[in-house]
Amino acid sequence: MTTIAYLRVSTDDQTTENQRQQIAARYSISKWFRDEAISGTVRASERPALKECLGYLREGDTLVVAAIDRLGRNTVDVLHTVEAIQAKGASVVSMREGFDLGTPIGKALLTMLAAVAELELSNLKARQMAGIERAKAAGKAMGRPAKVDAAELVTWKQENKASIKQTAVQFGVSEATVKRVCAAAKAG
Numbered sequence: 001m002t003t004i005a006y007l008r009v010s011t012d013d014q015t016t017e018n019q020r021q022q023i024a025a026r027y028s029i030s031k032w033f034r035d036e037a038i039s040g041t042v043r044a045s046e047r048p049a050l051k052e053c054l055g056y057l058r059e060g061d062t063l064v065v066a067a068i069d070r071l072g073r074n075t076v077d078v079l080h081t082v083e084a085i086q087a088k089g090a091s092v093v094s095m096r097e098g099f100d101l102g103t104p105i106g107k108a109l110l111t112m113l114a115a116v117a118e119l120e121l122s123n124l125k126a127r128q129m130a131g132i133e134r135a136k137a138a139g140k141a142m143g144r145p146a147k148v149d150a151a152e153l154v155t156w157k158q159e160n161k162a163s164i165k166q167t168a169v170q171f172g173v174s175e176a177t178v179k180r181v182c183a184a185a186k187a188g
Contacts, residue, residue: 001060003027006053008035008070019066022095027064031056040073041121044081054081059089067096068113073121075114082110148173154185 005023007016016034023029033053044050050071057063063085065071071092072078082101085092091102097113099106136142148171157167157178164182168175 001062002030002058003062003064004031004033004053004057005029005064006033006035006050006070007066008038008040008047008050010037010039012037019070022066023064026095029064040069040071040117043074043077044072050081054084057085057088057090061088061090062093063090064093064095066094068094068110069117069120072114073117075111075118078114078117079111082107147171147177148181150181150185153178153181157182 005020005027007019007023009016009019014036016036020032033049033056035047035049038047044054053063068078071081082092086102091100093100094110094113097109099109101107101110132142153167153171153173156162156170157164160166162170164175164178167178171178
């Protein structure tokens with residue numbers, strides 16, 4: 001019987017270190033699995049470390065996670081992941097929620113908490129879209145800043161009777177960028 005831990009964070013600017021410290025303070029972990037910069041909306045089967053973890057688990061093992069949302073943000077996917085773990089004869093312990101998912105009450109709580117995690121994600125997306133709409137209404141520029149001044153590029157290309165390739169080299173951008181800027185200029 002081995003105790004294993006799975007850690008996950010969604011973005012590059014986050015770290016799994018807090019989760020690792022929380023788990024290490026209460027459990028003696030034999031093997032750690034870590035997915036970094038991978039959203040909980042990505043299916044469990046598509047997360048490299050979780051996929052490896054599921055392959056590693058054996059009967060009698062315990063998988064510890066800092067919180068149930070580390071396994072995922074989609075109720076059905078989380079439930080399938082837990083069922084796959086239990087089918088191997090292993091159990092899952094979620095520290096934040098404080099229960100063993102192998103018990104009947106644990107499974108009931110899992111279903112409710114996974115649904116809450118999914119709802120939380122939906123609410124987050126709704127707030128994000130509201131913020132984007134508010135920013136647009138305030139006239140704020142959205143997206144990444146342009147690499148090149150479109151008017152300058154089009155004018156230079158026309159005045160020099162330059163090819164797309166020559167223009168791309170002149171402005172230090174890809175040929176696709178030159179094509180896109182020229183097409184937008186014609187459409188506008």
